[in-house]
Amino acid sequence: MTEDTPSRSRQSPTSDELRIWRGFIETTQALNARLSARLHEESALSPGDYAVLLALSEADGHRLRSSELADAVGWERSRLSHHIRRMEARDLIRRDDCAVDYRGAEVVRTDEGAQAFRSASVPHLRAVRELFVDALTPAQLEQVEEITVALRTHVAPDR
């Protein structure tokens, strides 16, 4: 791929592009893994637990319909359903029947859930700062934003 076809018609990445790509996924996966590990050490919450509790914390009355919660965390329904069941067993959330639509349930943060989220939040945010923000210069942080926007607009539309 050093000097192949008119460059617009190539299908595979060049070896440079591929090296950058590999570095990119490996790094993001490692970063994710490190943050999950820290979260787990410091709070006994999984990333999933944290995401659910974060969404509930930002919601009105700390409660959401299942489908709204699924949208908020960006999960499929069934994934949320499984996770919610496990979290309910640990008293982090509770499911109330929804008065306006008896098909639906409302997911409510319990006091234990609120407490767990609060104690997880500070160390987690510190970890985000240490492992992500502090690794980059302010200019690089801006570049990250532009890059993620470019990727998202390019990835999301299709499907």
Add this chain to the structure above:
Amino acid sequence: MTEDTPSRSRQSPTSDELRIWRGFIETTQALNARLSARLHEESALSPGDYAVLLALSEADGHRLRSSELADAVGWERSRLSHHIRRMEARDLIRRDDCAVDYRGAEVVRTDEGAQAFRSASVPHLRAVRELFVDALTPAQLEQVEEITVALRTHVAPDR
């Protein structure tokens, strides 16, 4: 950093930093999900299968000791062991006893595995180009490299 403490002593990211962070993980996760989906549609291989077959393809004689393979794909031993068992059941790889050390096994790519990797490879690389490379300008690609290097050197050392 709007006007808090001497800026070096802050612990949590600012809201700008947090917004960038959220965008970053959500985007990388979405990108991963899209690529996994494409891989699965086009080849019946999971990302794990692909990683293992890629490592074996790059190895001398298309065979590696379990521990070398684990290093190559960056997995824990037990994760590899589980995955290898599933892949062996589908005839994608085979485990040979290792002549020089009877504790260890050698993981060998089967013909079916080689074939599956080859047919997966082209569409996968095309997807990488479409979803990642083509979304970014050449300058942004270089920035990605600098950023991943910065993150990796900052993340890896500690553990």
Add this chain to the structure above:
DNA sequence: CACATTTGATTGACGTGTCAATCATGCTCC
């Protein structure tokens, strides 16, 4: 050589994720 320790790898238990099937309530239209 016998014993303990280290090392390569596997196993089991359990949390997590996906997909397809299912179930129950709500809705529409005759």
Add this chain to the structure above:
DNA sequence: GGAGCATGATTGACACGTCAATCAAATGTG
């Protein structure tokens, strides 16, 4: 109002991942 479809959500089966425990071969030390 009842048949049929749409919608909100759950379930079951199975793939994947982590952790701690285990196992067997290799190595070191008296």
